[in-house]
Amino acid sequence: MMVMETKGVLVGEVVPCMLMALMEFCTIGLTILASTVMSKGLSPFVFVVYTNALSSIFLLPYNTFIVSRNKREDLMSRFLLLGLVGVTMAQNLAFVGLSYSSPIVAIGMGCLIPSISFVLAVICRKTSVDLRSSSSQIKLMGTLVSVIGAMTLTLYRGPVVKDKDPSTHLQLAPPPLFVFLSQHENWVLGCLLFALASLSYSIWNIIQVILVDVI
Structure with missing residues (x-):
């Protein structure tokens, strides 16, 4: 009995972390792919429309056939709010920002999302801060580090790495498979x-938690 309980605790703690790590890998891949596609001339707004049109094909059957009719009208209004915050605002801001920077900047600035979510939770009184608690101290330190990192990333770019002899490259060289610079x-x-975009994603995550509780 103890072994089964231990396995259940491990699954409950390990599986969500593994899924979140998998989502981060997918996000990195999508960011690099988006940067490469937009470097070919595709508008970031068109890219957002294409990606969300594809996702709608998979999600609409869930809302139509699985969700009960009593909840459907209420969920549609919540889905509309999620789409406004998480798609129209967050994704358009993120992909336009990507068109002016690089996937490395996108991943680095994405570290602001947990910190902003924590600040919003404190403002909305969904969580409390006790300076004597180690948990609150770690959260505050993490928030401070992520904000300092984002400011450093914004204000200090660092030296540009260039080839010593660009003339050695052929003029008709094949285009790169993945593009990391705009x-x-x-x-x-x-x-x-x-x-x-990180602020919008933080609000989006909070709305999703409320939506999951309703479903």
């Missing part, structure tokens, strides 16, 4: 757009 680069603007 042709219309504006580092500060890209970081600011990512910060706003």
